[in-house]
Amino acid sequence: MLRRFTHTTLLVLCVLSIAACTTSQEQAASSTLAIVNANLYPITGEMITGGTMLVRDGKIAEIGTGVLIPSDATVIDASGKSVIPGIVESHSHMGFKQLNIPSTGRNNNELSEPINAHVRAIDGLNSNDAAFTLALASGVTTMNITTGSRSPNSGQAVVIKLRGGTIENMFLAEGGMKFAMRADGEQDNFPPTVDAVYELLRSELRSAQSYVEARAAAASSGGSPPPRNLTREAFGKLITREWVVGVHTGDAQGMRHAIALKKEFGLDLYIHHARNTYELVEELLEGEVPISFGPILPGVGTENPQIMGPVRLAEGGGTVAFHADHPDAHQYFLRHASTMFVRKGMSELDALAAMTLNPAKLFNLDEQIGSLSPGKDADFVILDGPPLDFESLVFQVFIDGREVFNRTTGENAFGQRVPEGW
Amino acid sequence: MLKHITNFAIATSLACFCWPQENPMAQENRVAIQGGTIFTGTGDIIEAATIIFEDGKIVSLGQDISVPNGTEIIDADGLFVTPGYIDAYSHIGLESVPAPLQPYATDTPDELMLFDRENLMNASRPIVPKLVEADESQWLRTGITTVYVSPGAQNLAGGLGVIMKLTGAIVNERAAVSGSFGESALNAFEAPTTRQGMVAILRQKFISAQEDTLGGEDGRVFGQLLSSSLPFRVLVNTPDDILTALRLADEFGLNLVLDSAAGGHVVAEAIADAGIPVVVGPAIVGIGDGGPYEAFAHTPSNAAKLYEAGVRVALSTADSGTGRSVAMEAVVAKAHGLPEMAALMAVTSEAASILGIADRTGTLAPGMDADIVIWEGRPISTWAVTQRVIVDGITHFER
Numbered sequence: 072m073l074r075r076f077t078h079t080t081l082l083v084l085c086v087l088s089i090a091a092c093t094t095s096q097e098q099a100a101s102s103t104l105a106i107v108n109a110n111l112y113p114i115t116g117e118m119i120t121g122g123t124m125l126v127r128d129g130k131i132a133e134i135g136t137g138v139l140i141p142s143d144a145t146v147i148d149a150s151g152k153s154v155i156p157g158i159v160e161s162h163s164h165m166g167f168k169q170l171n172i173p174s175t176g177r178n179n180n181e182l183s184e185p186i187n188a189h190v191r192a193i194d195g196l197n198s199n200d201a202a203f204t205l206a207l208a209s210g211v212t213t214m215n216i217t218t219g220s221r222s223p224n225s226g227q228a229v230v231i232k233l234r235g236g237t238i239e240n241m242f243l244a245e246g247g248m249k250f251a252m253r254a255d256g257e258q259d260n261f262p263p264t265v266d267a268v269y270e271l272l273r274s275e276l277r278s279a280q281s282y283v284e285a286r287a288a289a290a291s292s293g294g295s296p297p298p299r300n301l302t303r304e305a306f307g308k309l310i311t312r313e314w315v316v317g318v319h320t321g322d323a324q325g326m327r328h329a330i331a332l333k334k335e336f337g338l339d340l341y342i343h344h345a346r347n348t349y350e351l352v353e354e355l356l357e358g359e360v361p362i363s364f365g366p367i368l369p370g371v372g373t374e375n376p377q378i379m380g381p382v383r384l385a386e387g388g389g390t391v392a393f394h395a396d397h398p399d400a401h402q403y404f405l406r407h408a409s410t411m412f413v414r415k416g417m418s419e420l421d422a423l424a425a426m427t428l429n430p431a432k433l434f435n436l437d438e439q440i441g442s443l444s445p446g447k448d449a450d451f452v453i454l455d456g457p458p459l460d461f462e463s464l465v466f467q468v469f470i471d472g473r474e475v476f477n478r479t480t481g482e483n484a485f486g487q488r489v490p491e492g493w
Numbered sequence: 494m495l496k497h498i499t500n501f502a503i504a505t506s507l508a509c510f511c512w513p514q515e516n517p518m519a520q521e522n523r524v525a526i527q528g529g530t531i532f533t534g535t536g537d538i539i540e541a542a543t544i545i546f547e548d549g550k551i552v553s554l555g556q557d558i559s560v561p562n563g564t565e566i567i568d569a570d571g572l573f574v575t576p577g578y579i580d581a582y583s584h585i586g587l588e589s590v591p592a593p594l595q596p597y598a599t600d601t602p603d604e605l606m607l608f609d610r611e612n613l614m615n616a617s618r619p620i621v622p623k624l625v626e627a628d629e630s631q632w633l634r635t636g637i638t639t640v641y642v643s644p645g646a647q648n649l650a651g652g653l654g655v656i657m658k659l660t661g662a663i664v665n666e667r668a669a670v671s672g673s674f675g676e677s678a679l680n681a682f683e684a685p686t687t688r689q690g691m692v693a694i695l696r697q698k699f700i701s702a703q704e705d706t707l708g709g710e711d712g713r714v715f716g717q718l719l720s721s722s723l724p725f726r727v728l729v730n731t732p733d734d735i736l737t738a739l740r741l742a743d744e745f746g747l748n749l750v751l752d753s754a755a756g757g758h759v760v761a762e763a764i765a766d767a768g769i770p771v772v773v774g775p776a777i778v779g780i781g782d783g784g785p786y787e788a789f790a791h792t793p794s795n796a797a798k799l800y801e802a803g804v805r806v807a808l809s810t811a812d813s814g815t816g817r818s819v820a821m822e823a824v825v826a827k828a829h830g831l832p833e834m835a836a837l838m839a840v841t842s843e844a845a846s847i848l849g850i851a852d853r854t855g856t857l858a859p860g861m862d863a864d865i866v867i868w869e870g871r872p873i874s875t876w877a878v879t880q881r882v883i884v885d886g887i888t889h890f891e892r
Contacts, residue, residue, distance in 0.1 A: 368777045372816025374634040400779035403793075407777070407821070410875055461821070461875040462828040 109149035129471035157212025157450035161430035162394035166196035180219035189301035190226030209403040210452040220251035220319040235484030247315035252325030279306030321346035348380025361390035366400030367408035392430035529569030534841035534856040546863035549886035577638025577864030579844035582809035635818030643671040673728040721748040730755040730787035755790035761802035770805040797830030807844035
């Protein structure tokens with residue numbers, strides 16, 4: 072306590088002196104934000120009642136009780152409110168299947184070939200999709216936008232923060248690739264069965280292995296490398312674990328194929344949807360395969376036995392993320408869906424982590440986002456009640472310490488009107 | 494318990510969908526639920542109350558009820574008691590219907606009306622056996638006891654909807670004609686290509702029915718719509734489609750019910766002035782490839798705003814197979830401004846009233862069907878969990 076006090080005092084003195092010497096009082100005030108009297112859900116630890124969170128330069132500086140508030144800080148009194156990390160939506164098609172221009176939803180699925188590793192989500196997104204505003208109003212701050220699931224490999228995903236503006240402005244990280252263990256009967260040139268999809272993906276991964284090895288050998292020997300091939304390059308990033316791959320599959324057969332792919336090629340892999348997790352809990356734990364479970368509401372009802380899959384996987388120490396899969400479900404109800412798992416025995420902490428820290432883990436971004444801890448990006452949501460309660464509403468949303476949504480004023484980072492009634 | 498339900502439902506389906514007058518499973522003895530807080534569904538709350546039912550009907554309820562000897566006692570101390578919930582628009586048990594509709598989806602305008610399709614004409618026909626397959630207990634467990642089952646939403650007038658208990662018991666097998674003016678109908682057919690084109694077809698039908706030139710089943714059904722003896726329920730998800738429906742109802746004197754009604758809050762005054770009830774569609778909504786994107790116009794405060802404007806409001810899930818609950822919709826509506834009691838009534842008494850079955854279910858009062866849910870946790874709240882679900886006096890689920 073004494074150490075923290077001293078440390079904070081020093082910091083305050085530093086800030087004050089810098090403020091006095093180099094900047095106007097107003098700018099200094101805007102650089103430190105103090106959320107006080109809040110019920111803070113750090114996710115990396117238990118809930119802190121009536122705590123303070125300090126935000127400085129877009130990062131979380133301090134969190135806890137007994138935190139000294141700098142005199143120049145902008146103070147937000149969050150009495151009776153709760154603060155959670157910004158929700159991380161691990162599977163969305165926002166910007167592809169667009170609310171304002173539905174006909175351009177075709178961007179979701181490139182169907183000319185079964186393998187589309189060279190196709191990048193970032194090149195087809197509409198950053199002005201009206202749904203982004205609704206996502207902010209739902210407390211979502213980060214989103215993995217994936218291409219569709221109609222081809223075995225639909226391309227490269229992108230992780231964005233909902234800061235508004237261009238995709239460049241929102242870009243956070245590459246989202247790796249998307250596989251789909253699914254046979255699309257409508258496409259003549261596509262593998263006709265799920266087993267054939269699996270074999271096609273194995274074949275591509277093997278070719279990428281050779282490609283990576285040949286490029287590496289050429290680089291070390293000074294010989295001429297094989298010509299650049301965007302498909303091989305993309306698959307190669309899976310082989311070298313530079314990229315993660317999310318596999319769309321729901322049934323036990325497809326999920327086993329995904330687990331096998333991870334094992335055979337040492338991939339950094341997780342499973343999208345994972346409906347039949349309840350049948351494969353042990354296999355997923357043994358293979359250390361995380362899941363991104365969803366869409367939940369309206370896809371999975373309160374009494375659906377599929378709910379027990381994530382509950383048991385989380386109990387066993389597995390990584391469970393929840394997703395909405397916009398527009399298959401509305402991300403507004405991710406929080407609501409999480410309560411269904413708590414009813415069935417999941418801890419509140421696990422249910423909250425499934426919307427925040429765990430999806431961040433899928434993209435190896437958990438050192439940067441997904442929890443309220445010092446040094447992390449100041450992406451957080453203020454709700455007017457407990458986070459896992461239908462009756463609590465999202466009040467304010469912050470990204471990098473900047474307010475991006477305010478329920479009272481309706482103002483948001485996308486500059487679009489929040490539809491009446493949200 | 495589950496096996497019991499299944500056998501029971503199979504027995505029902507084997508009985509050629511005819512609900513026996515005398516319920517063979519009905520318990521002859523009286524049952525009393527004691528000590529619970531009763532939400533009657535009419536707006537009243539009675540604490541530490543007793544409710545007695547016998548032979549599937551409620552006999553008495555109140556605080557000072559004497560319980561005769563030989564009555565089976567269910568202790569509800571610390572628990573809450575409500576009428577069984579009603580999902581006022583669903584496709585429960587009918588999930589296969591939209592697919593069979595597809596082969597009929599031609600460019601012939603008449604295919605938008607399905608009254609001449611004997612097997613699709615009445616939604617009650619394929620329901621009972623389907624209900625067993627669909628495991629009706631997943632809805633029952635959420636506290637729903639009665640549902641309106643609508644044919645799919647891809648037709649201007651898609652057939653007759655049915656009202657049934659989740660045991661398979663039919664309450665009204667010709668409950669209403671269900672249709673749709675929206676994107677889903679528009680997307681399903683090659684022609685007509687416009688909303689106005691679709692509505693023109695319907696208007697011509699009504700006019701032909703007025704002149705008695707339709708004949709056959711079409712003539713009979715449209716005649717009943719014109720005489721208001723059969724309600725016309727239309728799924729509409731834009732303010733303009735809602736106004737179009739109101740215009741048609743006014744023109745032909747229809748007994749109209751608006752279903753889903755996304756964007757209804759924009760034209761709430763017009764709906765209230767017309768005295769048309771609304772079965773508000775799910776706020777918890779999702780759409781697959783190809784829409785209908787209109788569904789995303791649903792806002793969680795729609796029900797509250799319609800209610801404030803004086804519109805009679807029920808809630809619904811439009812569920813077909815996922816087992817989601819209208820109870821959840823009620824909590825969402827409450828969170829967005831619908832008063833607690835109005836939210837409860839929207840899934841009980843008001844829903845029953847809009848469906849025309851208020852004399853049977855939707856409230857807890859003497860003479861009503863003993864459709865009762867016992868809850869742990871206050872009803873219409875996030876953590877309310879069903880402890881026991883009773884339909885027609887028989888416990889069909891006990892946690």
